[in-house]
Amino acid sequence: MIEVKHLTKIYKLNKKQKMELNTKASTKIAVNDVSFTAREGEIFGLLGPNGAGKTTTLRSIVTLLKPTKGQITVSGYDVVKDSKEVRKRIGFLTNELKLDGHFTPNYTMGFFGRLHGMSETQIESRKKELFDYFGVNKFADKKINELSTGMKQKLSIAVSVIHDPEVVIFDEPTNGLDIITARAVMAFLDNLRTQGKLVIVSTHIMTVATKLCDRVGIIIDGKKVIEGTIGDVLRDTQCDDLEDAFFKLYKEAIGD
Numbered sequence: 107m108i109e110v111k112h113l114t115k116i117y118k119l120n121k122k123q124k125m126e127l128n129t130k131a132s133t134k135i136a137v138n139d140v141s142f143t144a145r146e147g148e149i150f151g152l153l154g155p156n157g158a159g160k161t162t163t164l165r166s167i168v169t170l171l172k173p174t175k176g177q178i179t180v181s182g183y184d185v186v187k188d189s190k191e192v193r194k195r196i197g198f199l200t201n202e203l204k205l206d207g208h209f210t211p212n213y214t215m216g217f218f219g220r221l222h223g224m225s226e227t228q229i230e231s232r233k234k235e236l237f238d239y240f241g242v243n244k245f246a247d248k249k250i251n252e253l254s255t256g257m258k259q260k261l262s263i264a265v266s267v268i269h270d271p272e273v274v275i276f277d278e279p280t281n282g283l284d285i286i287t288a289r290a291v292m293a294f295l296d297n298l299r300t301q302g303k304l305v306i307v308s309t310h311i312m313t314v315a316t317k318l319c320d321r322v323g324i325i326i327d328g329k330k331v332i333e334g335t336i337g338d339v340l341r342d343t344q345c346d347d348l349e350d351a352f353f354k355l356y357k358e359a360i361g362d
């Protein structure tokens with residue numbers, strides 16, 4: 107289980123950031139008192155427009171950012187005090203993960219497996235499972251530079267979950283992917299849910315959330331405006347689809 111309690115993240119802004127945001131303020135509240143719970147066997151979606159605070163929330167969960175206020179626990183471990191224990195249990199996937207193009211998929215999987223303290227036997231068996239699933243076998247000894255974009259993306263996912271984590275956090279899972287790769291990624295996440303893993307994804311694409319997520323939390327301008335199953339959200343907003351519900355909540359939140 108992941109419990110996010112009253113998470114607040116405030117960034118200090120440098121001169122350049124102040125100019126970009128067109129503000130004189132010296133800080134930016136990226137996440138403002140956000141709480142939610144996600145459980146094993148479900149895909150929880152963190153939804154919101156660009157800049158809403160999704161990435162900041164996910165990076166706080168995976169121990170890459172320290173919350174300014176509030177507390178997050180992953181399987182009972184505090185992300186600040188027990189960050190090592192949290193990292194063992196989590197796979198963090200982002201399309202920004204850059205693999206070194208001079209190495210092969212085989213070498214890369216071994217390298218990351220060893221980083222996670224896995225034995226060579228464990229690495230080989232997990233590698234086989236993931237390469238079979240994503241169809242990487244034919245390319246396992248080619249340089250990553252020579253692979254197609256879709257294949258590189260599938261390999262990045264395989265690398266991120268080499269240690270078979272119980273929790274998988276995926277920032278914008280389908281962003282920038284072609285339709286075939288996007289479908290393979292969604293099927294993979296669905297499969298993780300079937301295995302009883304806890305999956306959290308962030309997305310601003312409501313059709314992806316509708317297809318994939320059991321429950322969602324919608325964040326607008328750093329604040330959570332609703333949490334529940336897709337059915338709960340539709341009922342509470344009296345809308346027929348998630349996109350309409352999202353726009354209704356967005357208008358209410360920004361006071362339009």
Ligand SMILES: Nc1ncnc2c1ncn2[C@@H]1O[C@H](COP(=O)(O)OP(=O)(O)OP(=O)(O)O)[C@@H](O)[C@H]1O
Pocket residue numbers: 117118119123134135136154155156157158159160161162163
């Ligand atoms: N390191 C930082 N320093 C200052 N401000 C930041 C920093 N990182 C993010 N922000 C600001 O915090 C807010 C939330 O950003 P965040 O990346 O969490 O949003 P997001 O919902 O993931 O959106 P996107 O999909 O655009 O990444 C934005 O206004 C962003 O400009």
